[in-house]
Amino acid sequence: MTTEINTDHLRARMVQRLLARGAIVSPAVEAAFRAVPRHCFAPEVSPEEVYEAPEAIFTKHVDGGRAVSSVSAPWLHARMLEAAELDVGMRVLEIGSGGCNAALLAEMVGPGGSVTSVDIDPDITDRARRLLAETGYTRVEVCTSDGAQPLAEAPPDGWDRIIVTTWATDLPEAWFEQLGASGRLVVPLRFRGLSRTLAFTWHGKHLRSDTSVVSGFLAMQGISVQAPRVVRLVDAEVRLVVDEEQPADDQALRKAFVSTRRERWSGVELTGSEGLLPRLDVWLAGEVVPYGRLRATQAAAERGLVGWVLGSGAGAVWNGDSLAYLTLRQAPGKPEHFELGAIGHGPAGDELASRLTDTLVRWDATARRTGEPLVRAYRRRGAEQPEGVVIEKPSARLTIT
Ligand SMILES: C[S@@+](CC[C@H](N)C(=O)[O-])C[C@H]1O[C@@H](n2cnc3c(N)ncnc32)[C@H](O)[C@@H]1O
Incomplete structure (x- = not known):
């Protein structure tokens, strides 16, 4: 009895926090969060820890500690459920099973809807099945399968919602094929070194995003995975995340990085409270070719190896023997304002830095004022030809405007 009261109280406090930070917006998501006993899906840790945890709780590790499964962070469950725009009676596919999100989905679609949750790992599906049964969510169907493959269980007219809860590097053909005509696909997608959870709907034969959330996830496994491509500029301390099939000469770029630094400033200013950098990063990925992310450790920054680079990294461009990346500086005399600029290295470093600052202008x-960039996703095998800069994935083509 005491435990019951305690967990109800902890859950109510978590819901209050999610409402306050704007992660929960709709009454339906709020009701689902109030109903699902989150602590029952992470019985390895105390209820206090489950409800107070700001981020994911890892539930399986391999290879001496690498996490491969988790119960995702409450704010991320909430943001993804809001982005999914669920309704009662819908048929939902969840890819990646922890149990907790499937229970939230089951609450939202009600007894007239259906939730099928697939995971590639039989340990995880066994666990999810057991925890869902213990909490009474027996109507969630749990299957062991690679979520990038078509599912025999899919409704003939496709899923109303596909919710991917593992970090995808591609949009496999199966998702295009099995998403219903009025469906929404919510997926944490990695492109050009960036990671965004995007919600897509159909526009003719391609998908368009209408929501973007900055979020990390555990990497997807199985057939559709594209390994990240990283150039180590200074050991593991300064790295250029290249991704996709973008040519980069590791040795030449390492050499460039230790050559003289050239700075260019754009005159474009931001304030921290505008929160524009995540949008700018995505927009640049649709404009600059090649485009990736320069990442540096705190120690590298303290040693002056890089200019001002945020923890999430900086957009970067390169060619055969030179590179340039975005940076910031305090705008003179305006404490809350930062000016965007670029730092170049190598024979064409100055020219690349100017290209970046021209693009910023x-x-x-x-x-700047048009909201979230629009990501369009085309089937690689489809007849429709995307226009402009195309980000090539194994099964999909992306454009960003
Ligand atoms: C972040 S966890 C899922 C969280 C969960 N949905 C929850 O309720 O919080 C990611 C899961 O994706 C699974 N996964 C990775 N690759 C997969 C694939 N190709 N198909 C299906 N599941 C996959 C992993 O085994 C892991 O259990």
Whole structure:
């Protein structure tokens, strides 16, 4: 009895926090969060820890500690459920099973809907099945399968919602094939070194995003995975995340990075409270070719190896023997304002840095006030030809405007 009261109280406090930070917006998501006993899906840790945890709770590790499964962070469950725009009676596919999110989905679609949850790992599906049964969510169907493959259980007219809860590097053909005509696909997608949870709907024969959430996830396993491509510029301390099939000469770029630094400043200013950098990063990925992310450790920054680079990294461009990346500086005399600029290295470093600052000026004039960039996803095998800069994935083509 005491435990019951305690967990109800802890859950109510968690819901209050999620409402306060704007992660829960709709009454339906709030009701689902109030109903699902989250602590029952992570019995390895105390209820206090489950309800107070700001981020994911890892539930399986391999290879001396690498996490491969988790119960995702409450704020991320909430943001993804809001992005999914669920309704009663819907048929939902969840890819990646922890049990907790499937229970939330089951609450939201009600007894007239259906939830099928697939995971590639039989330990995880066994666990999810057991925890869902213990909490009374027996109507969630749990299957062991690679979620990138078509599922025999899919409704003939496709799923109303596909919710991917593992970090995808591609949009496999099966998702295009098995998403219903009015469906929504919510997926944490990695492209050009960036990670965004995107919600897509159909527009003719391609998908368009209408929601973007900055979020990390555990990497997807199985057939559709594209290994990240990283150039170590200074050991593991300064890295250039290249991704996709973008040519990069590791040795030449390492050599460039230790050559003289050239700075260019754009005159484009931001304030921290505008929160524009995540949008700018995605927009640049649709404009600059090649485009990736320069990442540096705190120690590298303290040693002056890089200019001002945030923890999430900085957009970067390169060619055969030179590179440039975005940076910031305090705008003179304006404590809350930061000016965007670029730092170049190598024979064409100055030219690449100017290219970046010219693009920043164009963003300021055209895209700064237009909201989240729009990501379009085309089937690689489809007849429709995307226009502009195309990010090539094994099964999909992306454009960003
Ligand atoms: C973050 S956890 C899922 C969290 C969960 N949905 C929850 O309720 O919080 C990611 C899961 O994705 C699974 N996974 C990875 N690759 C997969 C694939 N190709 N198909 C299905 N599941 C996959 C992993 O085994 C892991 O259990």
